[in-house]
Amino acid sequence: MSIPFTPLLKSLPASVPFTGPETLERQRGSQFKARLGANESAFGISSRAALAISEHIGTSGCSWYGDPENHDLRSLLAQKHGVDMDCLCVDAGIDALLGLTVRMTIEPGTPVVSSLGAYPTFNYHVAGFGGVLHTVPYKNHHEDPDALIDCARQHNARLVYLSNPDNPMGTSLSADVTQSMIERLPEGCILLLDEAYAEFMTDHELPELDMDNRQLIRFRTFSKAYGLAGMRIGYAMGNPELISGFNRIRNHFAVNRLAQIAAVASLEDTKILPSVLQKVSAGRQRIYDLADSLQLPYLRSSTNFVTVDMGSSQRAAEILAALNEQGIFLRKPMVPPQDRFIRFGVGTENEHAMLAQALGALLEN
Structure with a gap:
């Protein structure tokens, strides 16, 4: 058969x-x-994270499921970013969150937009759910916000993907340029702003957080600056109604307990x-x-x-x-x-x- x-x-x-x-x-x-x-x-990794892992690895860290609500970590992240906890979803890295986002919004034939040669995992998920990917070229080795917006309008795209700072080129767009792009999104289109490298920029180089905006999801990770790539943990920030979509479909035990412990300890480590x-x-x-x-x-x-x-x-x-x-x-x-x-x-x-x-x-x- x-x-x-x-x-x-x-x-x-x-x-x-x-x-x-x-x-x-x-x-x-x-x-x-x-x-x-x-x-x-x-x-x-953080010395506090290493100590926390060592204290739990032989006991609850491996034997117990992680907290399905990621409560302690979301609480710290809410304090860090000055947002409500229901504006945050934690999962097994940005790649997993991108997959969930595509699952939430894309049906076979749904158009989406990205840059030609941008981080390919978004494209991988779009293909897996039958979306139609439209791409625009880089401009002077930067992703091109104007071209992305024009393409989204032309194809009535439901999602636009942008990484800032950019992978694979390492370049970045200013806060003003990114904010202008956010404000020009067509109605019914959501910008997926991948900020995996945000810690390497200063706060004034990034657009301000706006949890009232229903057309924007921002993604962060513990894989880069915090050194926890192997533990697979990251988070999405956005309007509570947008974020609620993740909770309807995510695997509530996707984040392991040691990853939660390490991420909390990393945030508590000021050094x-x-x-x-x-x-x-x-x-x-x-x-x-x-x-x-x-x-x-x-x-x-x-x-x-x-x-x-x-x-x-x-x-x-x-x-x-x-x-x-x-x-x-x-x-x-x-x-x-x-x-x-x-x-x-x-x-x-x-x-x-x-x-x-x-x-x-x-x-x-």
């Missing part, structure tokens, strides 16, 4: 948006010496963010200096990575493959013309030294 997959499922590839470093390690037969391609934190931000700033400068020394153009970054221009897509692919072969895991944008860049994650000083030596030797040859 045939497996009763839906026609939509049968039309989809059995793949994920990314080739993980673990897959590449299995292919090459050894581990990477420098893991700089996934935009993870190279600087560990972790300043420390990480200082190290990331210094690490970005090391990459800028390296690129300058090798006469490679680069983009100023608002994230924990820097995109460096290799001149052509072919050259970027060759250098990327050679660096990966030497044990340095990196990635690059997948769509032209951005695919001539390589994305260099900020690492430790030792990881940067390995990168500098390997890249310098490659370019000499």
